[in-house]
Amino acid sequence: MIGPEFPAVLEAAARGDEEAFGRLWHDLQPRLLRYFMVAAPAAAEDLASETWLAVVRGVDRFRGGELPFRAWVFTIARHELLDWRRRAARRPIEDSPIAGLIDLAAPDDPAAAAVEGFSTRAALAVVATLPADQAEAVMLRVVAGLGVDRVAAIMDKRPGTVRVLTHRGLRRLAERLGADARIRRVV
């Protein structure tokens, strides 16, 4: 998060100031990468690059504060993702193996999860096992750090739907991680 300096940073970035644009990039690129890693792991870097191309092209016309800007960037990101899916004629995410990431997660290894905690990649791999909409809602709330209304606008859904998606997503994560018998259940 850039904070109170954001308007000045945006203005400078729109004028081509590289340091300012670098700050936008620093704040958003990791979020974008993680967003794409969950939905399209093999193409994450390319999709992030494509997103930045569009951001570079449009940054001088954007008007708004930091969170609207972030939401704008993720709207672009989502379009890139949808385009990628169409081009690649992908199967639904539920059917796709998340190659290369599943073995990093080892969520069924209670020792790893309990002692070492999660690496970011492992966490993303587990989120990637959710149904696509739930995963996306969780990522936009948690990693993009956007509120329900903005996430709803990005996903073109009602806020109530987004709430249900995230709620279900968390629940499913709990079930998945709690497959280990050592997790006590609330009675």
Place this chain on the structure above:
Amino acid sequence: MGDDDASFADMRRLTDPDADPLALDEETVERLLAGDLSPSQAPPAYAQVAALLAAAAAEPTPDELAGRPEVLAELRAATRTPRRGGAHTRRAVRPRRRRWAGLAAVALVGALVTGGAAAAASGNLPGPVGHAARSILGTIGGGLGTATTTRPASSPAPAASGPASTGVTAGPKGPRSTGSTAPGSGPRGAAGPTAVPSKEGLCKAYLASRDKEQGKKMESAAFERLVEAAGGESGIPAYCDGIHPGDPKPKDKKQQPPGGGQGPGQGGSPPGGDRQGQDQPQSTRASNR
């Protein structure tokens, strides 16, 4: 699963601990999503989830920050376009306004395109820009030796007589240079005052390729750049509106391309203005990761 309906039964099942041991109330959901609950503070069934979410939202890693030079190069290329008074001046003190407005800018660009075409054909443009320029000129001019003759590619100001948005890269999609993601592989204007054969050249090539009689096929790399600049194949007629080949031979056929919208996935105009332009109420705390 019908994810689109937040039915009452769904919500009750999700929030009622009697009905479901994994139930969560809405406030706890929000706090989990916001990272306000540590694993020890979270409901026991969600301790691992809290840890997972914290990891998902953790600080950037060096790997994730690796591509910065490339994106700054993109920015440089996109902003270093010829403008009034010199190619390398930063716009730091200019008032914010539409960059390509004004006939003066249009005429300047027209002259630069002419000069650029000559420079390209004679090999004076550097590296990838020169290569791209030559490939486009080759498409529309029929070969390298065309700079000294009057060909459509080199026609001066009259071709730039379109709307004020005519320019190196202007248009409703934003006054940015087109180009693919591969660095240095497209006409980015990085060569400074030698204009890239972008909008005018591309549009002419496109129009020429649409001509049934002349029918010269447009180079795919050039076509891709045009699609990108126009924000999609279906946007090309609007984007090229006002560009005339300037030569009686290629007919000015502004046909609607078939299929449309199959561009390289740039998603056309970023939807910045519409929903996201206004500040929506922020319904959760801590969107400040």
